[in-house]
Amino acid sequence: MKLPEPIIIDPQSVPSLRWGIIGPGRIAETFVAATQKHTSQRFIAVASRTTGRAQEFASKFNIPKTFANYQDLVADEEIDAVYISSHMSDHFEHAMLAINAGKSILVEKPITYLPEEAEQIFAAARQAKVLAMEAMWTRYLPQSTILRQLLESGDLGKPELLTASFCADNRAVERLWKPGGGGIVFDMGIYPIAIAQEILGEPSSIAATGKVRPDGMDEESYSLLNYESGARASLTISGIATLPMLASCSFENAVISLGEPFFVPSSISLKTKDFYPEQTTWVDESGIAGHEGLSYQATWFAKYLSEGKLESEVHTHAQTVANIRTAFEITKQIGAKPF
Amino acid sequence: MKLPEPIIIDPQSVPSLRWGIIGPGRIAETFVAATQKHTSQRFIAVASRTTGRAQEFASKFNIPKTFANYQDLVADEEIDAVYISSHMSDHFEHAMLAINAGKSILVEKPITYLPEEAEQIFAAARQAKVLAMEAMWTRYLPQSTILRQLLESGDLGKPELLTASFCADNRAVERLWKPGGGGIVFDMGIYPIAIAQEILGEPSSIAATGKVRPDGMDEESYSLLNYESGARASLTISGIATLPMLASCSFENAVISLGEPFFVPSSISLKTKDFYPEQTTWVDESGIAGHEGLSYQATWFAKYLSEGKLESEVHTHAQTVANIRTAFEITKQIGAKPF
Incomplete structure (x- = not known):
């Protein structure tokens, strides 16, 4: 028995999505740093309700727009996809907010505590015809x-x-x-x-x-x-x-x-x-x-989105x-x- | 924190015991081959109740004496120690036989199924002032x-x-x-x-x-x-x-x-x-x-025996x-x- 070759998607072969970030914490820092380094994805906006946090994050990662609330971020017409890495118990609210604004989402894992809430998110996403993915980067x-x-x-x-x-x-x-x-x-x-x-x-x-x-x-x-x-x-x-x-x-x-x-x-x-x-x-x-491997999921996400997958x-x-x-x-x- | 150096007993520094073998099966083959290769221990007798098995084993490992019953082996005055690798459910009987004949024993693991039987073996060994060890070679x-x-x-x-x-x-x-x-x-x-x-x-x-x-x-x-x-x-x-x-x-x-x-x-x-x-x-x-590591326990056994340990x-x-x-x-x- 032989080991097959890995399948690696060329990061340049997929659309360069414009991402917004909700909840710029530690995992977001690692994800954004890795994704900026290894893919063609672009982070164009970040929102935090903590005063100064969005600006700090934006400055560190050269992100043009900041928002003090999530509603404004998900409403931004330029954004193709929202990466949600807020407190776990807030995932549901933020995922629904983005979906209702017609945005595709990548939500940090675990997506929710309650299976019913995860089901609701996915049902809403399918209804809204947006891509919804849990960030199970592995x-x-x-x-x-x-x-x-x-x-x-x-x-x-x-x-x-x-x-x-x-x-x-x-x-x-x-x-x-x-x-x-x-x-x-x-x-x-x-x-x-x-x-x-x-x-x-x-x-x-x-x-x-x-x-x-x-x-x-x-x-x-x-x-x-x-x-x-x-x-x-x-x-x-x-x-x-x-x-x-x-x-x-x-x-x-x-x-x-x-x-x-x-x-x-x-x-x-x-x-x-x-x-x-x-x-x-x-x-x-x-x-x-190491954790630079977080970047792969962004490329796959862009591929799925470009293919109209939900x-x-x-x-x-x-x-x-x-x-x-x-x-x-x-x-x-x-x-x-x-x- | 550092890793200490291993402690390895020179196989030539311990007495070259004369071993008898009860139950010459597959594990005995591996143990004897490894011990003959890597230590100064000598196997001088082997006993099996299966016709021809003792002779076959003796011939393979150049062992001078064979016995068709265990009683004669444990009674042999030349034997210092008995290695017991019979069927697991026979360990108790064979261990007691050897101890009662005044022989020190190395018994394949697990020594018994019943904790009480293991205790009985060890109590008898202490009483008889012989060394009794389970062959937990690791x-x-x-x-x-x-x-x-x-x-x-x-x-x-x-x-x-x-x-x-x-x-x-x-x-x-x-x-x-x-x-x-x-x-x-x-x-x-x-x-x-x-x-x-x-x-x-x-x-x-x-x-x-x-x-x-x-x-x-x-x-x-x-x-x-x-x-x-x-x-x-x-x-x-x-x-x-x-x-x-x-x-x-x-x-x-x-x-x-x-x-x-x-x-x-x-x-x-x-x-x-x-x-x-x-x-x-x-x-x-x-x-x-690999399984040549089975040999170490024989050297340690000889060291303990020479020190009068039970x-x-x-x-x-x-x-x-x-x-x-x-x-x-x-x-x-x-x-x-x-x-």
């Missing part, structure tokens, strides 16, 4: 295009057991420990959940245990997901301990392992099932390293909602309430 | 001596979360699927259980789920272990799927990861807790690779029994009965 990395080709080839055989973990001692990241700002299962766990979803689909049952603070914020969880296919997934998610961020899946005919961290540009290996396996590894040496083909509305449903179920089972 | 590898020095230094701070998994598609290994021949939690799971025990001690509680065949043989399990220290361990054990065999532990001040597979000579890394960590790695380049200092009787107790509890909770 799906657009070169290694993910290899993974999908392997999955589509059928050569791997039936999936068996997947393990994925994202454990990072983020006790100092205040946002994660406040209701509405994330929570560990949603903010970090969305990556293991998404990789399991990509490979195995939506689980038919979930059994989760975990550690939750008295205020309802979750610290750590261990989830076993079962699938109608017979496959299983074991997800370990922690905001209070650090472990290698790995994801692997055993199939009937081979084993796939993503590099470390599995959700940023790293590597992908195809291995035999022997105790001392033979393996072929593709290593990402594109030069777009959703990502590799991270569909249904898949996005399925992931929120899984995260919601895990938090429910462990007794957390991060929103 | 404890004697160079990387394990580095791990122990790190643990003893106190520099790592409090342990937090450990993950360890041994998943290998062993559906074709008939022995594992017959009562008394192992079972997945006991035969394979003993490695993740042992590494968790070495780093975190004995768990105060265990919660396990898994897949069990109608005949009671276990296929796969997912266990969460909690410790009085507040630490947690998540163990994934499968005989029906293959995944990288990894073990890592998050501590207050650093992360330790063992190489792949974690229980054979591989590597050990010490990492910072950053998202993109700094790390120092010691790689085993001793030339004693148990291993790095895999004590209490630790051995604790591991059996954990394996027993996991099988009980998932509804398996592999014995």
Whole structure:
């Protein structure tokens, strides 16, 4: 079995969209810096309700327009797409605002806490005929295009057991420990959940245990997901301990392992099932390293928009909602309430 | 923080014991070949109740004496130590036979299914003043001596979360699927259980789920272990799927990861807790690779015996029994009965 070549879209081959930004926080800084460096996308406006924040961000990234409210930004005729990276509990409001103004949206992950809210956003977007995508950037990395080709080839055989973990001692990241700002299962766990979803689909049952603070914020969880296919997934998610961020899946005919961290540009290996396996590894040496990989999704977004698509083909509305449903179920089972 | 140097005992510095072998199966072949190649230990007798098997084994490994029953082997005055690698459900009988004949023993892991039986063996051994060791060979590898020095230094701070998994598609290994021949939690799971025990001690509680065949043989399990220290361990054990065999532990001040597979000579890394960590790695380049690492335990055994010790200092009787107790509890909770 061979590793296929990655599929990389030439950033110059897609329209250079004019983006507006809602919620210019830390992740927006990383996304904009990477996207300005590696793509043909243009950021032309930024809005923040925090005095001076939009100006500061605009100045740093050479963005011509600033707004003190989101209504004015989404109404701006020059804007093709809105990137929403506000507080997680505000995603719904801001997504609906942009959609109602007829704008296509890229919303930071997780898109919402409630599956129903994600469904409402996507229904509204389809109704308004705008593209709506959750910023699950991992799906657009070169290694993910290899993974999908392997999955589509059928050569791997039936999936068996997947393990994925994202454990990072983020006790100092205040946002994660406040209701509405994330929570560990949603903010970090969305990556293991998404990789399991990509490979195995939506689980038919979930059994989760975990550690939750008295205020309802979750610290750590261990989830076993079962699938109608017979496959299983074991997800370990922690905001209070650090472990290698790995994801692997055993199939009937081979084993796939993503590099470390599995959700940023790293590597992908195809291995035999022997105790001392033979393996072929593709290593990402594109030069777009670490969180600069956030830029790929912007190019894919522009491609989809130019094709008149209303959703990502590799991270569909249904898949996005399925992931929120899984995260919601895990938090429910462990007794957390991060929103 | 630095990685200490490994502690390796010169195989020529310990007495060249005369070993007898009970149960010359596949693991005995690997152990004897490795030990003859890399140590000063001598195998002088082998016993099997299967006609021709002892002769075949003796011929292959140039062993002078063969016996058709175990009683005669353990009674042989020339033998200093007995290596017991019979069917797992026979370990107890053979261990007691050797102890009662005044022989020191190295018993393949897991030593027994029942914690009480392991305790009985060790009590009898102490009474008879003979050395009794379970063949948990991983404890004697160079990387394990580095791990122990790190643990003893106190520099790592409090342990937090450990993950360890041994998943290998062993559906074709008939022995594992017959009562008394192992079972997945006991035969394979003993490695993740042992590494968790070495780093975190004995768990105060265990919660396990898994897949069990109608005949009671276990296929796969997912266990969460909690410790009085507040630490947690998540163990994934499968005989029906293959995944990288990894073990890592998050501590207050650093992360330790063992190489792949974690229980054979591989590597050990010490990492910072950053998202993109700094790390120092010691790689085993001793030339004693893979299952040849089985040989180390023979040298340590000879050292302990020469010092008049009745148990291993790095895999004590209490630790051995604790591991059996954990394996027993996991099988009980998932509804398996592999014995």
